[in-house]
Amino acid sequence: xxxxxxxxxxxxxxxxxxxxxxxxxxxxxxxxxxxxxxxxxxxxxxxxxxxxxxxxxxxxxxxxxxxxxxxxxxxxxxxxxxxxxxxxxxxxxxxxxxxxxxxxxxxxxxxxxxxxxxxxxxxxxxxxxxxxxxxxxxxxxxxxxxxxxxxxxxxxxxxxxxxxxxxxxxxxxxxxxxxxxxxxxxxxxxxxxxxxxxxxxxxxxxxxxxxxxxxxxxxxxxxxxxxxxxxxxxxxxxxxxxxxxxxxxxxxxxx
Amino acid sequence: xxxxxxxxxxxxxxxxxxxxxxxxxxxxxxxxxxxxxxxxxxxxxxxxxxxxxxxxxxxxxxxxxxxxxxxxxxxxxxxxxxxxxxxxxxxxxxxxxxxxxxxxxxxxxxxxxxxxxxxxxxxxxxxxxxxxxxxxxxxxxxxxxxxxxxxxxxxxxxxxxxxxxxxxxxxxxxxxxxxxxxxxxxxxxxxxxxxxxxxxxxxxxxxxxxxxxxxxxxxx
Numbered sequence: 001x002x003x004x005x006x007x008x009x010x011x012x013x014x015x016x017x018x019x020x021x022x023x024x025x026x027x028x029x030x031x032x033x034x035x036x037x038x039x040x041x042x043x044x045x046x047x048x049x050x051x052x053x054x055x056x057x058x059x060x061x062x063x064x065x066x067x068x069x070x071x072x073x074x075x076x077x078x079x080x081x082x083x084x085x086x087x088x089x090x091x092x093x094x095x096x097x098x099x100x101x102x103x104x105x106x107x108x109x110x111x112x113x114x115x116x117x118x119x120x121x122x123x124x125x126x127x128x129x130x131x132x133x134x135x136x137x138x139x140x141x142x143x144x145x146x147x148x149x150x151x152x153x154x155x156x157x158x159x160x161x162x163x164x165x166x167x168x169x170x171x172x173x174x175x176x177x178x179x180x181x182x183x184x185x186x187x188x189x190x191x192x193x194x195x196x197x198x199x200x201x202x203x204x205x206x207x208x209x210x211x212x213x214x215x216x217x218x219x220x221x222x223x224x225x226x227x228x229x230x231x232x233x234x235x236x237x238x239x240x241x242x243x244x245x246x247x248x249x250x251x252x253x254x255x
Numbered sequence: 256x257x258x259x260x261x262x263x264x265x266x267x268x269x270x271x272x273x274x275x276x277x278x279x280x281x282x283x284x285x286x287x288x289x290x291x292x293x294x295x296x297x298x299x300x301x302x303x304x305x306x307x308x309x310x311x312x313x314x315x316x317x318x319x320x321x322x323x324x325x326x327x328x329x330x331x332x333x334x335x336x337x338x339x340x341x342x343x344x345x346x347x348x349x350x351x352x353x354x355x356x357x358x359x360x361x362x363x364x365x366x367x368x369x370x371x372x373x374x375x376x377x378x379x380x381x382x383x384x385x386x387x388x389x390x391x392x393x394x395x396x397x398x399x400x401x402x403x404x405x406x407x408x409x410x411x412x413x414x415x416x417x418x419x420x421x422x423x424x425x426x427x428x429x430x431x432x433x434x435x436x437x438x439x440x441x442x443x444x445x446x447x448x449x450x451x452x453x454x455x456x457x458x459x460x461x462x463x464x465x466x467x468x469x470x471x472x473x474x475x
Binding site for chain 2 (some may be wrong): 087135142143145146149150153159161162163164165167169170171173174177
């Protein structure tokens with residue numbers, strides 16, 4: 001058995017909650033600073049970007065909308081990887097990661113739906129259309145909410161972990177559908193213009209603000225996620241301590 | 256496995272009649288629609304396939320929470336979960352199949368009657384029956400995942416529907432579009448029907464495995 005403990009890489013040693021708390025506590029200030037800085041730079045660049053000759057000023061919604069949609073999908077992918085961790089290695093930290101990513105992902109999805117709707121009103125003339133991209137993102141939002149409801153419904157977090165992980169992985173089929181919905185179906189939503197095989201088709205003056213915003217969003221996500229994970233770990237510890245305290249009181253009364 | 260299939264079918268058809276309940280719910284949902292939108296026969300004929308599909312989807316979601324709940328209550332679920340992995344997956348598959356035979360198949364058989372009430376043409380009714388025949392098993396198989404996830408909850412019925420509905424949306428989309436393609440001329444019937452069949456096969460492979468994993472997770 002000593003072999004396995006020696007061969008553990010630093011990634012496995014991260015999985016120790018105490019070590020995770022110490023390390024994340026050290027990283028968090030830098031991460032948060034980087035997130036705020038890149039957000040400020042990104043927002044400045046977004047407003048300095050030239051207006052689109054067709055869309056006018058509404059093109060700036062894109063700098064908020066597109067990274068939010070990317071993050072909504074990335075957050076679900078993070079959850080799916082964490083769920084795999086829950087099912088394969090049965091590590092509680094993976095469950096903590098999957099659970100705490102839920103509200104953040106739901107928020108990003110909501111943000112992308114909301115900004116897309118605000119953009120669609122002047123551009124498409126409607127708040128909402130049932131095209132493939134919009135529908136599949138809406139389904140993603142429903143799945144986030146459903147998983148949150150599932151976590152709420154279970155009183156014991158350890159028992160909710162594996163069923164929720166299974167459901168997260170099953171729901172992952174939706175992510176490629178979202179990504180390729182604009183290619184598979186003839187939709188109103190414009191096809192991919194940044195992440196594609198033959199390079200981005202978007203003009204550099206708009207691409208760079210978009211990329212900076214994407215980096216800022218990613219940093220914000222990881223900052224919030226780490227903070228939420230720390231909170232969840234502390235919350236579970238407090239719960240366990242409370243339960244132990246209640247048990248010892250009960251034991252003391254019965255003797 | 257055949258014994259399990261027969262046992263589940265017997266339970267569904269005899270005690271309490273869960274199978275008949277689903278069909279009655281289907282009838283009730285479809286019967287409510289004309290009251291909501293008015294008895295315009297042309298309009299009903301046009302939206303008929305969609306109404307039948309939505310009714311069938313809701314009716315098959317209705318009974319899903321009972322899929323493992325009854326076994327959990329009498330303790331036989333623990334016996335099932337204790338089997339080795341492959342047998343457990345097969346068991347879940349057979350249970351989902353039995354669930355479909357008891358609740359999904361009656362819906363398919365009831366569809367022509369409701370198509371008549373909806374003033375649908377014979378082709379449209381046939382297309383709806385065919386797509387339902389392929390689509391409802393998919394709902395049962397993917398629904399098994401939701402049922403397995405919610406099995407530890409005391410009242411998981413509503414939660415199962417909430418969790419499964421997003422996953423069932425592709426089935427609904429392609430089922431309805433195939434049914435419409437059969438009626439409206441220029442659209443080809445086969446492509447959406449093939450995709451629907453592909454989804455059904457995919458869910459038949461994925462659902463039991465995922466449901467078995469969730470059952471294992473819930474038990475320990």
